[in-house]
Amino acid sequence: MELWVGAICLGLVYAFTGIGIFITFRVHNFPDITVDGSFTLGAAVGAVLIASGANPFVSILAAFVAAALAGVVTAAIHTKLNVNGLLAGILVMTGLYSVNLHVMARSNIPLLDKTTCFTYLQSVNPGMHPEVWTCCGLVLLNVLFWLLMTLFLKTDYGITMRAVGNNPDMAAANGVHVNAYKTFGLALANGFAGVSGCLVAQYQGFADIGMGIGTVLMGLAAVIIGESVISSPSVAAQVFGVLLGSVIFRLMIAFALSIGMNPIDLKLLTAFFVLLTLVISAGVARGKGEKGGVLGALGTVLKLRRFRYVTAGAVLAILAFLGYRHYTKGPLRTGQEYRIGVVQYTSHEVLDSARDGFVAELKRLGYQPGQNCKLQLENANGDMPTVSSIIDKFNTEKLDIVVTISTPCTQAAINKITDRPIVFTTVANPFVIGAGKTETDHLPNVTGAYGEARMDKIVNIVHTLIPRKLKVGTIWNPALANSVVHLGNLKKALASCPDYTLVETTVTSTSEVYEAANALNNKGAELFLLISDNTVFSAFDSVMKVARRNNIPVFLSNLDRLQDGTLGCLGFDFSGAGAQGAQLVDRILKGEKPSGIPFEHYRDETFGLNLDAAKNFGITIPDEFIKQATFLHKDGKRVPGPAARKAAEGPGPAVPGAHKRIALLVFNDNIILRQTIGGVMEELEKSGVLRKYNMTVDTKSAQGEFAMAQSIAQDFVRQQYDYIITISTPALQVTAQVNKKIPHVFGAVTDPYRMGVAKTSAEHQPNLTGVASFQPIAATVALMRKVLPNAKRIGIVWNPAEACSEACTYKTREVVKDYGFELIEATVSGTGEVPDALRSVLGRKVDIFFTSGDNTVNLARPTIAQILREKKIPYFTNAPNDVLQGSCVSIGADYVEVGRETGRMAVRVINGEDPRTIPIKDYVPKKIAVNLPLAREIGITIPEDVVKQAESSEKQP
Amino acid sequence: MITIRDLRKTFNAGTANEVRPLRGVNLEVKEGDFVTIIGTNGSGKSSLLNAVAGKFLPDSGSILIGGEDVTRKWDWQRARHIARVFQNPFTGTAPDMTIAENLHIAWLRGRTHYPRLGLNAGRRSAYREQVRQLEMQLEDRLDNVIGTLSGGQRQALTLLMAVLSQPKVLLLDEHTAALDPKTAAQVIKLTRRFVEKDRLTTLMVTHSMQQALELGNRTIMMNAGQIIEDIPLEEKRHHTVEDLLDKFAELRKTEQLTEEMLESLRREYA
Ligand SMILES: Nc1ncnc2c1ncn2[C@@H]1O[C@H](COP(=O)(O)OP(=O)(O)OP(=O)(O)O)[C@@H](O)[C@H]1O
Numbered sequence A: 001m002e003l004w005v006g007a008i009c010l011g012l013v014y015a016f017t018g019i020g021i022f023i024t025f026r027v028h029n030f031p032d033i034t035v036d037g038s039f040t041l042g043a044a045v046g047a048v049l050i051a052s053g054a055n056p057f058v059s060i061l062a063a064f065v066a067a068a069l070a071g072v073v074t075a076a077i078h079t080k081l082n083v084n085g086l087l088a089g090i091l092v093m094t095g096l097y098s099v100n101l102h103v104m105a106r107s108n109i110p111l112l113d114k115t116t117c118f119t120y121l122q123s124v125n126p127g128m129h130p131e132v133w134t135c136c137g138l139v140l141l142n143v144l145f146w147l148l149m150t151l152f153l154k155t156d157y158g159i160t161m162r163a164v165g166n167n168p169d170m171a172a173a174n175g176v177h178v179n180a181y182k183t184f185g186l187a188l189a190n191g192f193a194g195v196s197g198c199l200v201a202q203y204q205g206f207a208d209i210g211m212g213i214g215t216v217l218m219g220l221a222a223v224i225i226g227e228s229v230i231s232s233p234s235v236a237a238q239v240f241g242v243l244l245g246s247v248i249f250r251l252m253i254a255f256a257l258s259i260g261m262n263p264i265d266l267k268l269l270t271a272f273f274v275l276l277t278l279v280i281s282a283g284v285a286r287g288k289g290e291k292g293g294v295l296g297a298l299g300t301v302l303k304l305r306r307f308r309y310v311t312a313g314a315v316l317a318i319l320a321f322l323g324y325r326h327y328t329k330g331p332l333r334t335g336q337e338y339r340i341g342v343v344q345y346t347s348h349e350v351l352d353s354a355r356d357g358f359v360a361e362l363k364r365l366g367y368q369p370g371q372n373c374k375l376q377l378e379n380a381n382g383d384m385p386t387v388s389s390i391i392d393k394f395n396t397e398k399l400d401i402v403v404t405i406s407t408p409c410t411q412a413a414i415n416k417i418t419d420r421p422i423v424f425t426t427v428a429n430p431f432v433i434g435a436g437k438t439e440t441d442h443l444p445n446v447t448g449a450y451g452e453a454r455m456d457k458i459v460n461i462v463h464t465l466i467p468r469k470l471k472v473g474t475i476w477n478p479a480l481a482n483s484v485v486h487l488g489n490l491k492k493a494l495a496s497c498p499d500y501t502l503v504e505t506t507v508t509s510t511s512e513v514y515e516a517a518n519a520l521n522n523k524g525a526e527l528f529l530l531i532s533d534n535t536v537f538s539a540f541d542s543v544m545k546v547a548r549r550n551n552i553p554v555f556l557s558n559l560d561r562l563q564d565g566t567l568g569c570l571g572f573d574f575s576g577a578g579a580q581g582a583q584l585v586d587r588i589l590k591g592e593k594p595s596g597i598p599f600e601h602y603r604d605e606t607f608g609l610n611l612d613a614a615k616n617f618g619i620t621i622p623d624e625f626i627k628q629a630t631f632l633h634k635d636g637k638r639v640p641g642p643a644a645r646k647a648a649e650g651p652g653p654a655v656p657g658a659h660k661r662i663a664l665l666v667f668n669d670n671i672i673l674r675q676t677i678g679g680v681m682e683e684l685e686k687s688g689v690l691r692k693y694n695m696t697v698d699t700k701s702a703q704g705e706f707a708m709a710q711s712i713a714q715d716f717v718r719q720q721y722d723y724i725i726t727i728s729t730p731a732l733q734v735t736a737q738v739n740k741k742i743p744h745v746f747g748a749v750t751d752p753y754r755m756g757v758a759k760t761s762a763e764h765q766p767n768l769t770g771v772a773s774f775q776p777i778a779a780t781v782a783l784m785r786k787v788l789p790n791a792k793r794i795g796i797v798w799n800p801a802e803a804c805s806e807a808c809t810y811k812t813r814e815v816v817k818d819y820g821f822e823l824i825e826a827t828v829s830g831t832g833e834v835p836d837a838l839r840s841v842l843g844r845k846v847d848i849f850f851t852s853g854d855n856t857v858n859l860a861r862p863t864i865a866q867i868l869r870e871k872k873i874p875y876f877t878n879a880p881n882d883v884l885q886g887s888c889v890s891i892g893a894d895y896v897e898v899g900r901e902t903g904r905m906a907v908r909v910i911n912g913e914d915p916r917t918i919p920i921k922d923y924v925p926k927k928i929a930v931n932l933p934l935a936r937e938i939g940i941t942i943p944e945d946v947v948k949q950a951e952s953s954e955k956q957p
Numbered sequence B: 001m002i003t004i005r006d007l008r009k010t011f012n013a014g015t016a017n018e019v020r021p022l023r024g025v026n027l028e029v030k031e032g033d034f035v036t037i038i039g040t041n042g043s044g045k046s047s048l049l050n051a052v053a054g055k056f057l058p059d060s061g062s063i064l065i066g067g068e069d070v071t072r073k074w075d076w077q078r079a080r081h082i083a084r085v086f087q088n089p090f091t092g093t094a095p096d097m098t099i100a101e102n103l104h105i106a107w108l109r110g111r112t113h114y115p116r117l118g119l120n121a122g123r124r125s126a127y128r129e130q131v132r133q134l135e136m137q138l139e140d141r142l143d144n145v146i147g148t149l150s151g152g153q154r155q156a157l158t159l160l161m162a163v164l165s166q167p168k169v170l171l172l173d174e175h176t177a178a179l180d181p182k183t184a185a186q187v188i189k190l191t192r193r194f195v196e197k198d199r200l201t202t203l204m205v206t207h208s209m210q211q212a213l214e215l216g217n218r219t220i221m222m223n224a225g226q227i228i229e230d231i232p233l234e235e236k237r238h239h240t241v242e243d244l245l246d247k248f249a250e251l252r253k254t255e256q257l258t259e260e261m262l263e264s265l266r267r268e269y270a
């Protein structure tokens, strides 16, 4: 219920943007994309006013005026300076980002307990469900708007405006000042977008700097859907169509979500739908006789008005079909026996571990070979024709699904099998073999897990180990498609590392590898950084021979070569890759279509270090790395590293009959949030609740879009999940607004108190609790004093537009006094200004440089690190991973740990505790990371106990 | 009514694409004059009309309309006094708007715009009467969008729109060239009627020698950006198409026309 009503409400508030887009794109024929910015501007102006206690209706008016001004600026740039309209829009939209930040003075303004229009609306609620009542109010508002808009378009102004858009030459010939009307139209359109933004902010309970992204496309979708549903020349009908289109669009999204469609595919569907309708209408326009050509012909064919209904109908039918599939697919039926065929190319450490991982995961998912499924494991032993016949056999036996392990098997299978699903794994690059064009656009019956070695990470690691000018050598076979891709990645990675230059030699067969390695040595290569090239790896021993003789360290992406004396490897855990394959098989057997499942990238990275080799080369490996290692080679033996995957624990006693569902919402997919989710999952897994209550966790990412987050949260409520976990501040904000019942645990939130969901740690919205993680400013300053007893001045560069950064800086100002430091500040408004600001601070003789939770400044971290290193000034930060990027000492949140903390809290809630009684946990980050080589280089001695603490902070819970 | 002095215009000056459509045009048109303009392709006829309408600003020279110097004015500012009909029936009307709305735009010419529902019942019945004059059975289709009309109907409407709010000057640029002969004759009939009724000062470009001789009280001939002949009404009476062609031959002798130009003129006007 909430989902559908909520979707209608969203559609109705976004309808104003739809009308704005209608005015620019349709009435004026002007592709104005200022709207992305003016939508946020409206929200920002409105939110600032409301937060300061202004009347919410007045704030809507102000939002209109401000956003209209943005439109005027675009129009002026276009008409006065003769800049192309699209470009003018992009310019203003870009500029508005800064303006909006200034208006808001931070990136997010909460309105949770402020008086908004909706507060007034609810105060006259005759007793209806609040959401339904809101919907009624919005319907009324839209009807009014519809009447006014229709009337307006029929006034002398309106008629002239339409004439200007429809035929500017004719309008000018009739004495109309075309540019003035263009300006007027743009002002009106952007004004409406601003109103829309202001309403959305009030409806969702906050304004955020990123909320405007994609608004133009949403509005365009509304216009286009409206046109296909109601096709009439009457102005009243057209305006009504846009309002209706906006609602239909949100309903479509809600529907797609409710049938379990991945939000990623949703965008694709929207884009495709919009494109299709655009092509058709372009065809119709051309068909009117301007130009011939393909589009013209298409236009004549598609001119049939009925065709629009056909398109709309087709999309609805597809969605309905998906829905039908969703509702008919059930849990694993016990009576049926699934037949799964697995083919592997050869027996090889990597492929075997992928297979074992696959089988183990399949069992864990409830498929018991011999009981409810038949599993055929085949091995072609490196013989291509055998692969072929195995696949033929699978074909004749009519298996339900075929699993291919390795690239050659996959290649053979996708050529031979088209009528049943194929799941591949252990394929570096499925795109070069034609399994797909992109992760989502692939052969309809094929999906799987793949992964390319992360050359950028490898280069980063090596550079931390050997941070000096260096010639890096690599050998590759240009005939191998995979190698070409890998080499491209390596070059890209090296391009951002000015210290390293690449020398390369190519080979065409294994016999040339030894020669090539010698050649590299002659060219002065001081390090071999090898990409995964099958030719080179088959003759790997010859590379090692040359490397050993010339004392050249080797780094690569294959873990199995660690014992051969390579310095380190960063690659993938292939048993994890196998497990991913098993999960895909499970999804397909439960009714999902492979065509709808995007290719997945491997999740589990492996990181191996050879400490013996490091000692030989005199390289000190930072503790940070050792902690991240999944394998270590030490004293001639290979041992699991601190980060090794813990062996799956035995299933705990399951509560019979229980089936509970957790919904997990994350705002976007950045690394910090992914780490947090990793921690949450680890803890859920470890505690055994997943097995005990037979739980499933549905993870949804809002792709950084607020409207999407809103719809997902509404969907969670509608589907009556048993628990909700949110990761990130916007995810919490959105969910707290729509869900007041389902127990909710949040994580990766800096300050829940500022957002209005809680007053103190104990006093919070009753159905939720979670983990707040502040920056450990005081601890950082204390650490500075400890490391540098004689230092006097600390330099800091920060962006006053970021609320979080502001808080950090204020706190720093307070704390430095206690330790006898002086704080030297410089402010910036963009990342580009950071180097200058940094130099100005350095010019005032600072002994330490510090940055905390400032996103603008942190984006420039590599530059900062470079400059500071040259000047030999220690760099302190608040995120332990920073030491990999050149910071010297860092103390801060380990987001995996934040995730674990969140997970532990979720476990408490799942085990029956009431969130009301669980105080919000103020997680005090205390993970210390030190970049010892850098410290040594710039002449700083880190006290022994700090180094120890850096080591021990890992072991703390 | 129209005074043009030494009007010059160069496009793409200094490039390989340089063209000089106006090379010192002098013209004096009295109030109520109906001037037809003939000349070869590219001789600058349309450019002259565009210059008068303000589509582009001239490089030098001046244009006076009713004694007012409009040389530096924008087209939409001049449009209050100058109405035009183009060759292409699609340029003169807004295709996605109704007949009534298009006429209303024309009616608003030279009037101050207010945010009011100006297209009321009174205006509509006035428009219906005007449209009736076109004799094209459009009076009952005021709410049809222009896009559904034929080219001839659109051109007749454009003509009506041009004269609707009594301009001082009417500019017609081959406005019947794209129409079939029957419709063209109807549009010419309407042109004659409208111009005579309001005694409009008119400049009309045509490629039909017949039209040039039959319509108006004066014919001018353009060549290479200049006016090379000006035939007043008295002379026109005695002229036949052949006479005009002879005139061309004469010009050839005085080296004002090249042989090719003469040929193309013959082809066009004979
Ligand atoms: N905006 C412009 N930019 C560049 N050149 C132009 C422009 N307008 C006209 N011209 C050029 O000026 C010359 C005169 O053109 P104009 O249209 O005045 O001729 P015309 O006498 O009307 O010819 P026609 O009988 O073919 O209509 C042509 O060579 C034309 O290409």
Ligand SMILES: [Mg+2]
Binding pocket: B045, B046, B047, B173
């Ligand atoms: Mg012309």
